[in-house]
Each structure stands twice: as structure tokens, then as C-alpha cells.
Amino acid sequence: MNTNTPHPTNTVPSASTVPSASSVASENAKGAAMDPRPVLLDINKLSIEYRTKRGKLKAVHEASLRIRKGESVAIIGESGCGKTTLATSIVHMLPRNATISGGSIGFFPEGKAEIRLEALPEKEMRAVRWNDIVMMFQASQSSFNPVAKIRTQFLDTFQAHNPEISTDDALNRSRELLELVFLNADAVLNSFPHELSGGMKQRTLIALSLLLDPQLVILDEPTTALDLITQKKILNLLNSLRDSCGFSMMFITHDLGIVTQLADRVVTMYAGVVVENAPTADFFSTPLHPYSQGLLRAIPKLNATFEQLYSIPGSTPDLVDKMDGCLFAPRCAHCHARCLTEIPALRQTDNDRWVACHLYEEVTHGAY
Amino acid sequence: MPKRLQFPLFLLRKLLKVAFTVWVVTTLIFFLIRLMPSNPIEQYIQNLVIQYGMSYEEATSRAASLFSLDLSQSMFAQYLEYLKDAVRLDFGTSFLSPGVQVSEIIAARLPWTLFTVGTGLILSFIVGTALGAIAAYRRESWYEPIISGLSSFLSAIPDFLIAIFLILFFGVFTWWGRGSIVPIFQLRGNYGAGVNIGWNWPFIKSVLDHSFVPILTYFFSQIGIWVLLMKGSTTGCLNADYAVIARARGLRPRKILTSYIGRNAMLPIATEFAMRLGFIIGGSLIIEQLFVYQGVGLELLKATTNRDYPLMQGIFLIMTIAIVLSNLFAEILYSLLDPRIRVKGGSKHA
Amino acid sequence: MLKTQSENNLKTPQEINQVLSTTGSAYQLKGTTRFKRNMRHLREALFSDAIGAFGFLLLLAIILMSVFGPIWFPLDTISNPEVILNAPSAEHFLGTDHLGRDIWAQVVSGGRELLVLAFLTASIAVLLGLFLGSLSALIGGRFDEIMVFLADVWLTIPRFPLLVVMSGFFTLNATTLAIVLAVLSWAGLFRTIRAEVLSLRSRDFIEVAFMLDMPKTYIIFKEILPNMMGFVVANFTLLMRAAIYAQVGLVFLGLLPLDQNWGVMINVAWNQGVIYNPDAIWFLLAPTIVICLLILSLVWIARSMEEFFNPGLRK
Ligand SMILES: Nc1ncnc2c1ncn2[C@@H]1O[C@H](COP(=O)(O)OP(=O)(O)OP(=O)(O)O)[C@@H](O)[C@H]1O
Numbered sequence A: 001m002n003t004n005t006p007h008p009t010n011t012v013p014s015a016s017t018v019p020s021a022s023s024v025a026s027e028n029a030k031g032a033a034m035d036p037r038p039v040l041l042d043i044n045k046l047s048i049e050y051r052t053k054r055g056k057l058k059a060v061h062e063a064s065l066r067i068r069k070g071e072s073v074a075i076i077g078e079s080g081c082g083k084t085t086l087a088t089s090i091v092h093m094l095p096r097n098a099t100i101s102g103g104s105i106g107f108f109p110e111g112k113a114e115i116r117l118e119a120l121p122e123k124e125m126r127a128v129r130w131n132d133i134v135m136m137f138q139a140s141q142s143s144f145n146p147v148a149k150i151r152t153q154f155l156d157t158f159q160a161h162n163p164e165i166s167t168d169d170a171l172n173r174s175r176e177l178l179e180l181v182f183l184n185a186d187a188v189l190n191s192f193p194h195e196l197s198g199g200m201k202q203r204t205l206i207a208l209s210l211l212l213d214p215q216l217v218i219l220d221e222p223t224t225a226l227d228l229i230t231q232k233k234i235l236n237l238l239n240s241l242r243d244s245c246g247f248s249m250m251f252i253t254h255d256l257g258i259v260t261q262l263a264d265r266v267v268t269m270y271a272g273v274v275v276e277n278a279p280t281a282d283f284f285s286t287p288l289h290p291y292s293q294g295l296l297r298a299i300p301k302l303n304a305t306f307e308q309l310y311s312i313p314g315s316t317p318d319l320v321d322k323m324d325g326c327l328f329a330p331r332c333a334h335c336h337a338r339c340l341t342e343i344p345a346l347r348q349t350d351n352d353r354w355v356a357c358h359l360y361e362e363v364t365h366g367a368y
Numbered sequence B: 001m002p003k004r005l006q007f008p009l010f011l012l013r014k015l016l017k018v019a020f021t022v023w024v025v026t027t028l029i030f031f032l033i034r035l036m037p038s039n040p041i042e043q044y045i046q047n048l049v050i051q052y053g054m055s056y057e058e059a060t061s062r063a064a065s066l067f068s069l070d071l072s073q074s075m076f077a078q079y080l081e082y083l084k085d086a087v088r089l090d091f092g093t094s095f096l097s098p099g100v101q102v103s104e105i106i107a108a109r110l111p112w113t114l115f116t117v118g119t120g121l122i123l124s125f126i127v128g129t130a131l132g133a134i135a136a137y138r139r140e141s142w143y144e145p146i147i148s149g150l151s152s153f154l155s156a157i158p159d160f161l162i163a164i165f166l167i168l169f170f171g172v173f174t175w176w177g178r179g180s181i182v183p184i185f186q187l188r189g190n191y192g193a194g195v196n197i198g199w200n201w202p203f204i205k206s207v208l209d210h211s212f213v214p215i216l217t218y219f220f221s222q223i224g225i226w227v228l229l230m231k232g233s234t235t236g237c238l239n240a241d242y243a244v245i246a247r248a249r250g251l252r253p254r255k256i257l258t259s260y261i262g263r264n265a266m267l268p269i270a271t272e273f274a275m276r277l278g279f280i281i282g283g284s285l286i287i288e289q290l291f292v293y294q295g296v297g298l299e300l301l302k303a304t305t306n307r308d309y310p311l312m313q314g315i316f317l318i319m320t321i322a323i324v325l326s327n328l329f330a331e332i333l334y335s336l337l338d339p340r341i342r343v344k345g346g347s348k349h350a
Numbered sequence C: 001m002l003k004t005q006s007e008n009n010l011k012t013p014q015e016i017n018q019v020l021s022t023t024g025s026a027y028q029l030k031g032t033t034r035f036k037r038n039m040r041h042l043r044e045a046l047f048s049d050a051i052g053a054f055g056f057l058l059l060l061a062i063i064l065m066s067v068f069g070p071i072w073f074p075l076d077t078i079s080n081p082e083v084i085l086n087a088p089s090a091e092h093f094l095g096t097d098h099l100g101r102d103i104w105a106q107v108v109s110g111g112r113e114l115l116v117l118a119f120l121t122a123s124i125a126v127l128l129g130l131f132l133g134s135l136s137a138l139i140g141g142r143f144d145e146i147m148v149f150l151a152d153v154w155l156t157i158p159r160f161p162l163l164v165v166m167s168g169f170f171t172l173n174a175t176t177l178a179i180v181l182a183v184l185s186w187a188g189l190f191r192t193i194r195a196e197v198l199s200l201r202s203r204d205f206i207e208v209a210f211m212l213d214m215p216k217t218y219i220i221f222k223e224i225l226p227n228m229m230g231f232v233v234a235n236f237t238l239l240m241r242a243a244i245y246a247q248v249g250l251v252f253l254g255l256l257p258l259d260q261n262w263g264v265m266i267n268v269a270w271n272q273g274v275i276y277n278p279d280a281i282w283f284l285l286a287p288t289i290v291i292c293l294l295i296l297s298l299v300w301i302a303r304s305m306e307e308f309f310n311p312g313l314r315k
């Protein structure tokens, strides 16, 4: 039964072992049957807490997920479930009152040794940012310094990571990328940010993000501020760029339409916990976790009347409270005795598929 | 509108506003003098008649020459005449020292005020913005509340009370039996008695000695405002999207602080500085009075107590013009520093 | 007739409320609750942080001292040449002035005039600013443009020198000074209140009132003003501060004939050369310190108001 377990050492949910480079490497060799691509980012049992007036707020609790090279992973879940917190922790840009209280983030850049991001000193992290991992923040309308030309800001980015590069080379590379996102390169470079439209700014930011050939691009709700047509353009652009440039992508969205277009894999979060992790097609055809099922039912059908619109009853739990049992239990239709006392672990049910719910204990192939 | 024309047009609009403001103030002064129930010119004439036994006509012509007004003309013609003179910065001659041009008196007093107020302003600006930036970057440090608390304290207290405290501290109180820090006679006047005026060391030293506490007063009365402004402005920029993204782009912290946060935080501060340049000319009347510092403010005070109307007019107008021009300067500066304003042209205030 | 009778015989509050709401007096009821809510809001604002509460208590103490203090510490009306410029003693708590009069009694009595004047000035100025500011914001268009332009022009005239110059033309007394000060400060207040009204106007409930075509005066007094209480209080205290500055300044310069206040004390002490006489330094120091305390209390109140109603300012 357990032949496909990625981490044989981790079958016990409470085990505190973290994957080492060798364990991932062996998994890569063994897992050839399911996904031949090497793992790029391995988040393992990551917990993040905010210090608040009311006490410790567990924004992310023992979250695990894995991103392979060239893969595109969508993170979905209700507002406040910790998506942004999880994503920003990767590049250490959490708010001051946040701490990573446990777990690990392993980064396996191509041709380099493993980097353990969770404990990386700020100085070394600075070199990783944008060079290896690009993080684009939620709703950043004014991503560019309003008093400097775009050109300066492209050059600043080169300067920070690669001071030896000549201005001409840097500009040529910038032009190349701007053209790749279908912009008039010279016009854009000589503009101030306010002279560009929202969509142009977004595309410029995408060009800027690919400037240093990153291996992972993290996008937090990349298109919510844009109109539908521009959204679509940007998404298509991202898709084709991923094909041509070969980076991996992790993006956060509330729009399941975007998920179907962009994602290879969907990670569902609920109240700081990863509850399901599945390939996109499987996720939409057979969602396993009751919360995922609720999310899919909540998508408005074109012919639905107002009364038929489904929403998951109840509201998200208070993350400051102590948790025992499944966090979704108060809202779950399948809740049973065990759910109230025991936290369900994230377990593998299938090739490449995980869920954290007591309903699937029988079919489980082992813990994440 | 072609882009090329926008800046000149913007400038033109602003200049028109300057002209309008100056005209309003000039007119205000003219009518204050001519139409008030206790018309100072009439009073002056009566005074001459009573005190010196002049005939009314004689006194009138004397008054007319003093105010450089032709009193036989209609009020409107007089007004035009007055405007013409004002445009040429010709404010007539002083009452108190007959025959001396008002502009001469102002020119003699101006350097002193410019020196003390200007030095105080520049020093407080430099130190204040630096402290304000520190207070913003080190929001969680133990010394931030001290900086901010002292600043709001200093910015609340009227400048002349600060002056009194400083006079007591430096000139009156004795410390450890060693006498006061600054001899009290140095807290009066612009320079000591008996020094030769000119570019010689004793004179310069005397000037510096005498201006030390006044400059300190201007420094303390303004530093609080700079700290608070800079702190607010920097804090706003610290959390701005572009600063966060700059960090995500892996820029060096120093680069982010200077080019991204500092540059944007300085925008409103630089403008405020430009605006305050205009107040250098007026200085503070009360502070110059306290230190018996012979500057423009004290001159205005003397002119007022002595009813030297031409001098009052002249000084007040100069003060206003300075403020109006510095406002103009501030607006131009802002439009140059902030590319977003440049495009909008002159429509900012419309 | 019978019905009225029965209404008067209602007993429980619930019954009364029920009748009120059906007879159209419900509006009245709503009005009082809104007033109460605003007062509670104001109280919360004052005591939300220690500094604001402290400022408020300090101001209260100064007001109480100025109102009731003179009863216990009456001014010395006659001079006493034997105790001229004395140092503090048991008899004269802060020493004596150049005519041998008690300084503490002068400090106690010296605030009343300043406070009344400052209060008067701030009241006139706030009313003027509220009137012009909300009018301009609500009428909009050309009128608004002209008003804004005039305010801009007005703001460039240096205020204190203008006061000095004006005191050369008129003899100002307490009341005229209050009016002049209030009129002089119209532009600044006009601008802030206009901006505030504009931002309030864009909020839903005001937009609804406009859409329902309610009378403008109704909107101003019932919808906009109640929502600007904290803002108005903050500006009121700042105006009081400016008025005190101007008064004390003019009095100190000897341009304003007021009789018994802290500014006069400073003026007299200064002209009597008290700084050369460390014994009598409280003659100068005491009024200076109380003015500082008064102004600080006002600024602290204003700051806590602004922070409470505009929390974004702080961070
Ligand atoms: N700086 C902070 N201090 C305290 N709590 C915070 C902070 N930032 C976020 N939180 C809390 O952490 C939890 C997760 O927040 P997060 O921003 O990660 O949610 P999200 O999933 O990105 O939501 P959204 O979809 O609305 O962007 C929320 O409950 C939020 O209240």
C-alpha cells in the first residue's frame, strides 16, 4: 500500500523529521513514475504565528506543499486563510510581528546546492530575492517608485544583483523582456510610472520580474485590480512566458476560472491549514475535502437563480483560539466524533494527491 | 495642449496669482491708511498744525511729500500713483528719519534678520529631518518616544516663550558657581559696543556671540515641526508598495532608504522648506524685541509704535512679497521634484 | 380627546416608545440618541489615550483655577514698598512684583481674560469656518473655486505682522481683538473644513440625503455637523492656541491694552529687568510656565482628537 510514499520516514504525522536534500533526491528518483520534474521548492510543516494584542494568531499551521520545476501551483481559500502569509514567508517579507514557529522551506535551485530559506540570514536572502524567487504582492497598484523613470528601476534591479553588468547590456536585456510582454520597450523605459496604464504597469512588472531569470515566481492575486480583458491578456502572457522561460509559478487567487487556465496543481487552504493538494483536473472533477467540495459548489452557474447560489454555511474559526480537532468541523456536513478530537493529517490518497480529512483515512497511502 | 507649453503656462498662471496677491495686500494697506476712521495722514497733518503751528496747507504739503501722495488728487488717482510707486518698490521716505528712503532702512536691517532666522531655519531643517527620519526608521527603539515627545513639545510652545527659557538658561542662571554661560550683555543687540564694524575678527566674533542664543531660539522653535513632518512623511513611504517591492527585488537596504523612501519622503518636506524661506524676512517680531536684535521685525515694531506709516507699509509689503514668492518657489520646486505634478500642469489648484 | 387621554395614561417606557414611534415623534428620539452617541464618542476620544486625557484634565485645572482661584487669592490692590521683588516666602508663595504685590495671586487671576478671549475667538472662527467651508463645499462650482483662490491669497499674508500693523491703526480692545483674530484665521479653517466636508459628502449617507433632495441647511446641521464633532473640537483647541499666542504676543509687545493677564505679567517683568534679579525670577517664570501648560493642554487635546478620528495619522 505504501509503495508510493514520498517520505518513508514521515509516515507518522507527528514525526518532526524534515526532508533533507538526499531524501528529496531519492524521491525524485523514485517518483519518476508520477512526475518526472525535480522538486524546486519544498515547504514542510511550516507554521507561522502573528503576535497580536489578543495573543498568538496561528496564521499558517503545519502547511506542506511542493513545487516542481516548471510547475504552476494555485493556492486557493477564503480570505484570511493565510495564503499571503504562506507566500511572503518564502522570501522573508512577513510583517514584523510574524515569526516562523516551525517547519522548513527547502529551495533547490538548478545547478546549486539546497538553500534552507526558513533560516537564511537577511543578507543572503537579499541575493535570493528576485534573482531566484520573485514575489509580487497583492494589489500593488504602485509597485514602482513614482519619482523615478522605469529605466532607472530596471537598472537598480541589475545593480542590486549583478553590479558588473554594463548599462548597455542591462538595457538590452530590459528591452528584450519588455518586448516579450508586448510593450514598446523604449517608450516604457523612458516613462514615469504614472504615465503607464494599470495593465501596462502590470506587464512592465512581469517583464521586470523575469529580468534575472528567476526559477520561481510567486504572484499574490496578480490580476484582481485589472479589468477582465486585461486580466485575460496578462494570464495568457504568463502562461506562454512560463512555457518559454521555464520558471515555476505559485499564485494565489480567488478566481477558480484563473485556476483552470493557469494551474497544474491546486492547493486548498482553510484557516491556515493545507486541506487538499491535487492536480487541477482531479481537483475539479473529484474534489475530496468537504471544504473543496463546498468551494466548487459555490461557483455561480450561469443559469442559477439567486436562491440557488450556494455558499458554505458558517464562518472561518478564530485563529487565536487553541485548536483541537478538525478546524472545518463546525461547518462540515460529514463531521463525525473523531473530527472533534483529532486533527486530520495531510495524507496521500493517490498518485500525487493529498487531503487532510478523516473521511479518507481508509484510502490513505500515508502522511505527507 | 502641447506638452511643451505646459510648463510655461503653469508658470504664467502662478505668476498671475503672485501679482494678484501682492496687489490685494498693497490695496489693503492703501485703504487702511487712507480710509480708516483715525486716518493717519489726517492725524499727522493735525499734529503738525497743533504742535508746530504750521498752517493747514503747509502741513498738508509736508504730509503729501512724506507719504509721496498728492493729496489734491482724487482718491483713485492717488491710488494709481501709490501702486506705481509700489511696483518700483519705492515706499517713500520714513517719517521718523525724514529724508531717508524706506527701502534704505529695510536694506540695512534685512541682512541681520536673514542671517539669524536663515541660519536657525537651515540648522533646524537639517537636524530635524535627520531626527525625523531616524524616528520613523527606528519606530520600535527606546529613543523614538523621546524624539517624538520632545518634538511635539517644542512645536507646541510659542517661540517667544522658548526665547525666555533660553535667555534664563544661558544668560541668567548660574551654573556650579561659574556664572552664566553667556554674559547677559551678549543677549542684547547685534554686536558689542565699541567694535569696529567691518570684516575683522573682533566684529565677526561679537556678531556670532550676540546671535548665538537668537539663532538657537529659531532652531528650537522650528526643529519640532521638521521632526514631526519628516517622521510622518517617512512612515507613510516606508509602507508604500514601491518600498516593499523594492525590497522584494533584492535592492540593498541603503538604496531603498535613499532612492525609494527618502526621495519620496522629502517631497513634501522640501516644499515646506521652500515655503518657510519666505518667513525669513519677517523673522519673529517678538524674538527680535526680546533680544533687542536690530532686524526687520524690530524695525516694523518701532515703526508701528512711532506711527511711521511709510516704513510700516514698506516692511509689511516686503514681508508679504517674500512669502508669496516663496510659495511660488515651493510650487515650482514641487512640480520639478514630482513627475506626477508636471503632467497635470497648472490645474493643481483649479 | 379620549385617545389623548389614554396616551397620557401610558405607564411603561415600552408603551411610551411605541406611541412615540407611531405618532411621528420617533425622529426626536433618534435625534437625542444621536447627540448622546456623539457625546460618548467625544468622551471616548478624549480619554482614549493618556496624553489627551492629561491635556483635558490640565485644561480643566487651569480653568478652575482661573474661575475660583481669585476667591481665595485676591489680587493685591495696593502696592507694598517694603516687599518689592522679593523671593518666594511662606507669605508670598512665588514672591512679589516690582510694586510688592503677590505674584501667585496674579498668576491665579491672569488666566481668565486670556481664556475668555481665546474661547471667544475660537468660537467665532469655528462658526465662520464651518459656515464658509461647508457652504463652499456644498455649493461647489465657480463659487467654490473663487473661495479657494481667495483663501490661498489670504494665507500668504503674514498674520502676526498684520496684527502688529493693524494695532498701529486701531486701538484694539479685547472684543475687537477676538473678532479680528477670528476673521484673520478664516482661510486656514475654511480650507480644512471644506476638505472635511468634501470627504464626508462622498460618503453614502450624505449622498443619499442629497439624492433625496433634502434642504442644504438640514444636511449641514443634521448630517454633516454631527459627524464633524471631533474634527471641530480639534480645530477649536488649535484656534484657541493661536489666539493665545497672538494675544500674549501683542500684549508682550505692549500693543494691546489689556489689564491683568499672564502676557502683561511677562511684559512688566521683562521691562522691570527681572532677569537681572534672580530672586524675583518667578515674576517672569511663573506666567511663562502657565502659558506653556495651557498651550500644551490644548495641543494635547487636539492631538488625541485627531488621532482618534483619523487613526491613519499615527502610524
Ligand atoms: N500583520 C498582521 N498582524 C496580525 N495578524 C495578521 C497580520 N497579517 C495578517 N494577519 C492575520 O493572519 C491571517 C492570514 O492573513 P493573510 O493575509 O495571509 O490572508 P489571505 O489568505 O492572504 O487573505 P486574502 O485572500 O484576503 O488576501 C488573517 O487571519 C489575518 O487576520
Ligand code: SF4
Residues within 6 Å of the ligand: A289, A290, A291, A326, A327, A328, A329, A330, A332, A333, A334, A335, A336, A339, A344, A356, A357, A358, A359
Ligand atoms: S475531518 Fe471531519 S470535519 Fe474535517 S473535513 Fe473531514 S469530515 Fe469534515
Ligand SMILES: [Mg+2]
Residues within 6 Å of the ligand: A083, A084, A085, A138, A220
Ligand atoms: Mg492575501
